[in-house]
Amino acid sequence: MLLPDNRKSVKHLNAFLEEVKLMARLDHPRIVKFIGVAWDSLSDLCVLTKFMEGGDLRRLLDNYEAQNFPVGFNETKVTIALHVAHALTYLHSLDPPVLHRDLKSRNILLNANLDARLADFGISREHEGDTMTAGVGTSRWMAPEVMMGERYDEKADMFSLGVVLSELDLHCLPYSHAVEDNNPSRKLPNPKFCMNSALESKRRRGKTRCTSHDFGGYSIFVSETCNITDRFMYSAEMFKGFDYVIMEEYLDIGCNNLIRTSVYPASGTCEKTSVDGSTSDIVSLYANGTAVILLFDNGDCGSEPSLGFVLDSDEVSSGHCIQGRHKFYSNSPVSSSGSTGKVSAYESASGIGIVTSTSTPSITGGTIVGIVAGVVAVVALLGFAALRWRNRRRGDMSYKDSGIPVLASSYAGYPTPASALDSITLASESSYSQEDTTEPRTLTNLWEDEIIITARVPREKVYLGELISRGAYGEVYAGFFNDERVAIKILLPEMRKSVKHVNAFLTEVKMMATLNHERIVQFIGVAWDSLIDLCVLSEYMEGGDLRSLLTTYEELNFPVGFDRSKARIALHVAHALTYLHSLSTPVLHRDLKSKNILLTGTLDAKLTDFGVSRERADFTMTGGIGTSRWMAPEVMMGERYDDKADIFSFGIVLSELDQHVLPYANAKENMESSRSMPGTAILQLVAMGKLQIEFSPAVPESIVALGMACVAVDPNDRPTAAGVLYKLHTILEREL
Known part of the structure; x- marks a missing residue:
């Protein structure tokens, strides 16, 4: 919490809230x-960690x-x-x-x-x-x-x-x-003040610095030693051509009842404050308006100061009340290139060091x-x-x-300040590229969406179990809702604080809630008490994902090629794509791959993960969406694309079903080399149409022909989802 004296200051409250926003x-x-920030009023603002x-x-x-x-x-x-x-x-x-x-x-x-x-x-x-x-x-x-x-x-x-x-x-x-070189028994003073004396006294516009000799070796107490009504005018005339700092001392807390006004030449050197030399000071004024004032009661600038102030340009120029009894002014304007700081004044009752000399080595x-x-x-x-x-x-x-x-x-996966800042303000932010103008722009739109409100379920009835999988933006857990086993998807902790990612997550929820097909993972509901525990509930698929199954096949040396089980998986995916593409406004999955095909215990397949899916509109959609090895050339190139991009990805999945390995895993740098081709080279060759998927000799020719048609470089040469579905039905009935 802020100190009681600082809770009434807008400046300190703003600084406190800036710290909160950064921490969040x-x-x-x-x-x-x-953990959070809490308040009933500004006077009891507190931060929890x-x-x-x-x-x-x-x-x-x-x-x-x-x-x-x-x-x-x-x-x-x-x-x-x-x-x-x-x-x-x-x-x-x-x-x-x-x-x-x-x-x-x-x-x-x-x-x-x-x-x-x-x-x-x-x-x-x-x-x-x-x-x-x-x-x-x-x-x-x-x-x-x-x-x-x-x-x-x-x-x-x-x-x-x-x-x-x-x-x-x-x-x-x-x-x-x-220790000091000339006195090994004496420790050096606090480097804060050693630093200030070591700094070269910076001149404004080439004028000469004031020194102790120019003013008879001591500073001027304007209101105490002279009968002067306009102390500012007198100081300006007396110190014309030199930099100086005016310090006003007051009797009462709150800067009431002025006692005296002192003018200190800002020379950055040790100056006498009194004629007898019993007191002295070191005052420095920098180009950015910052001032350092050190006062010594015993006249020895090598001792510890009795009073010290480090003031930013605002505190020097505006006459703020410092420590309740002091005000400061200077004649030096802030340089246009200077930057002002937030440095509080302080009193050095103990432990504050000193400035020793003007000859400190640089x-x-x-x-x-x-x-x-x-x-x-x-x-x-x-x-x-x-x-x-x-x-x-x-x-x-x-x-x-x-x-x-x-x-x-x-x-790289952690949130950037630019995106995470929105977690505090929930300000309106564009969550998509400029082309995606049909997407919701703010959280408010989605929280109030009828589909999401209707799909909401009580968060307290959702129980998380073991972690199933983790992706770039979210995690999926096994869990229970109303005693029914479910899959629970939540955003990664670092993503929950970004309006952009929460927006995208809710858009996925809305998409899932509108889909209803036996070959698409069933959406159950969405639950939240706050943004940080937002979660989506869907049907639990005990068979895991297709990628995991194929990896197991490879490890067990399962025969390559196609059997009825693999063909049925492909058929089920084709059913899902046919449904999506046949909606009144076609829905593109845009991230079709083996990892996003889930299986039941009997290896029935269902499509999942609609995080980057969207309804097709008549304009160029976001380029580069999807996972690269399954991505169609037109998507890689940032060109206009449609539902045929999903068909290309489906052809890649057919090759995975055949050989069990990741797409293009057998691609080599050249005919003589055994080294695998780098991913960037693969993408470049695929985009140019110079690299295609391969099928094993064990695959029926009809499957090969279908797969190669799906991955045609020209989208117009690819079949539709309905055409793929018909072909697979025919193959299952006649060949497998």
Whole structure:
């Protein structure tokens, strides 16, 4: 929950909701699971996430240090690092990539087995190539390019991961062992403020910077030392040609009763705040409008500041009340190329470091590259190290990840931010290509559809059993409804948060609900309590799918060719296609393949999976729909197609029934080579009509002729579904 003081701020509420929206679209085993968001009013807005009983990594490392736990790496530490690398790989492989921007040990949570998950996405954002907010994150873990206010990308997270690796090793906070060169007994101050003094004081439009010498070595207290009514005009005249920051101090909370106004030259160097030198300051003002103000009571800029502020351009320019008693103004306009940030002001009562000098050596580009390259190399070795430790162990593993599958391609099935954003707003989105203008555009249309409402059944009466199969978008379970065995199809968890996929799922439901034929898997109903548990109930087919049967045939060396059982399966599929194509508006299946032909215990076949099916209309339909090895050339080429595309796929299925293997499995690169032909080459040759299916010598000539007619390159040369049905009837009666 937000702190009580922040619940009344629209700015903080908006930031909180942005974090909620980001968390809701992320779905990965190495990211803390988002459960939901709840509120009765804005004042009690709260976010629910998975409870991690192991606490955060920082707490674990503190315990290690207190107990004098050996430094270095063991299997547990490497596993934690590997889990974080998995999370970052997922985030960075999204389109566009998501940057965490505050990776540190405190934001790595652990379960009881010390499995790690990444948390706290309060300042995360999608990286789209723009220069992002400078200075965002926690200073000790911050990459140099972020400190410098330069353009940065996901490599900033990798720098932070490298810092976390050092924490895992030594157990203490980053840089806690660092000491000053001229005083080995004294630790270096907090790098947040070291960074600010190390940054080159950036000039606006070539003007010279103000220094302590220009103002007699100290800042000006306008309202306290001078009888000045217009402090802003006086400051502008006094500091003409220089950058400065005005700080107003108030007596009462809420910025009431002004006490004094101080003007600080924004030189980025240590300046005296009083004539006697008892107090001093370091004030920096950057091109994007961000300001850093550090005040020192003892006059020593090498000590810890008594008060510190890091302000974004909005807080500096609009006179917001900061910490209840301060307002700030500056004379420096925000650069048109600058980006403003959301950095809160804070008071350094303890633990806040200092700026030491103006001569801090700069960090070179080569150093930064070396740091980043080193971190990436270490991350790449984490999986190998974990694998070696795992091979040494006996018994069960204490963590779930195996090997090092951290490539971006491993997460191609996860939702992208662009699609998952809709899970929160349920905004109207086009769910299909521009050509598919007849499809419903919003969830609202489908939820209110009479067919879907009529087909709805109570969710509490649906019981999930074992997993039967898993596809690119959904899973099918065996289960029960009203004590009847059913098949239950649900979307994959990462797909449930996308309006596009939920829309497509409901469109499939509507299609299934309107079909009624003995050779099409019977639709029973649809159930939901919310979007995340939407499920479709259909007839349970105990014989599994045809692809599984043919794989078993191949493993058992079942004779190739056609018998009555295979011919009956083909006949049943032809019945289903004839029904679909003969409807008043023909329905194209568009994904006919052996996996989508289900069987009963007696091998009666029924057609299923209408996820990409649609009614035929008189315009070019979506190209590339279907599964590639069963796809007609005109579909591959993105050309106009009709029900003859299903007939081509049926011809492919006939070849599978004959030889039991996947289509074109016997295709070779050339006559001399034994290497199988790559899939891309197969598709190209099929599209050009240079590669066709094959049949074994054991197949009746009539089946071969039918199959080859079905896969004719020219759709006009293919038979209709009714023609196929008639031919198969004839073959069964006369030849088999």
